[in-house]
Amino acid sequence: xxxxxxxxxxxxxxxxxxxxxxxxxxxxxxxxxxxxxxxxxxxxxxxxxxxxxxxxxxxxxxxxxxxxxxxxxxxxxxxxxxxxxxxxxxxxxxxxxxxxxxxxxxxxxxxxxxxxxxx
Numbered sequence: 001x002x003x004x005x006x007x008x009x010x011x012x013x014x015x016x017x018x019x020x021x022x023x024x025x026x027x028x029x030x031x032x033x034x035x036x037x038x039x040x041x042x043x044x045x046x047x048x049x050x051x052x053x054x055x056x057x058x059x060x061x062x063x064x065x066x067x068x069x070x071x072x073x074x075x076x077x078x079x080x081x082x083x084x085x086x087x088x089x090x091x092x093x094x095x096x097x098x099x100x101x102x103x104x105x106x107x108x109x110x111x112x113x114x115x116x117x118x119x
Contacts, residue, residue: 049079050098057101061113070109 005014009027014020022028056076060068074080087095087102095102097116104112 046082049082050084053078053082053098054101057098057103057113061101061115066113067106068111068113070105070111073111 003018005020006012007014007021007023007027009022009031012023014023022031056073056078060073060076083096083098085097087097089095093104095104095114100116100118102114102116104114106112
């Protein structure tokens with residue numbers, strides 16, 4: 001009695017050896033890559049985006065610009081969803097840190113950029 005088995009990646013009926021698990025090397029590698037993704041890849045993507053944010057803020061700050069329109073910062077590629085920490089001040093304002101650079105929302109369309117010196 002023969003047991004029918006199917007490729008776990010594409011679902012085709014397997015033929016050949018009785019212990020064969022995949023129909024091809026392509027399906028074997030594809031299945032393996034789908035099921036063994038490293039959690040570090042998500043962290044790496046976030047870190048790359050944070051570094052890009054830092055580079056953008058550094059370039060703008062070093063050029064002497066302290067106030068910038070939100071649309072221009074977004075056009076540069078800045079991701080407002082990512083920051084390294086948030087500062088809540090007593091005057092109820094919020095500062096968003098991206099490593100050593102801080103952005104403060106002055107108005108709906110204006111952002112203030114400062115550099116925070118470490119102690």
